[in-house]
Amino acid sequence: MVMFVRLAPFLFVMLWSSSFITGKIGLQHLTPLLFVAIRLVSCAFILTIVMFVLRRSWQPLAGWRWLHCAVAGALLNAVGLMAPHVGLLIAPAAHIALVQSLTPLLTAALGVPLLHERLRSAQWLGLVLGLIGVGLVVGEAALENATRFQAYWAWCPERSISAGSAAACRYCPAPPRNSCRRRCSHRSARGYWRRRTLTGPKQPSPP
């Protein structure tokens, strides 16, 4: 177990990073949307079997909660995965990974006008650094390839949709531990959900 705890971050980074490489290779044989569809349907199928095998309760999704979580999950995962797969066709894998990693930065920036959140000075510095970093990569792409530049701009509203969709998880009053909350805490909703669920004063402490 100690070995797992030590190796988990390394394995996670390698596994997550390899998805961009395997995606690039897989897109030589499939269209982007078919690739995403096969990936997500396979996951849903396997996870449903796991739920039955482990005899986990579906009760947390009772009522209309399943619909809220389904909408949030579809927007975060399906919409969130479509654009990077399309982008992988025309841009280097590292550039797509960089733009994807900026989602929490966008979420934090959107939180200021939309959720009246305050950012600390270090966070403002981070926002500026993030924009400079993207400016370097995207600016270079703009100079060498107009099509790739357009792909980056097309990405921006898509990421905003993903970030906004994270708020849908807010309507899951008791999100199941391994679905809604975790999905939201990953990627776009990291900062938002941490404030709402993990450190928010009106929310129960996570076990």
Next chain:
Amino acid sequence: MVSLGGMGLYSAMLVRGSVARTSANFYLVPGTVAVLAWVLLGEQPSWLAIAGLIVASAGCWLVSAAPATPIEDAHQ
């Protein structure tokens, strides 16, 4: 593998560690992808792109690593 294994590892790390520390792993991804893409796909990054990757990753880390401000505080 990535969707199941990656999210499974992420969930396991969330249970055993802090959210901030776990989330920080995401900022290693662009650099790792750059190295993997260079080795496996032959996508050689330019110096400008490498600089952009480092600066943007540092920025993301700064935004996410700062202690969260509760929403109630923001209205005070």
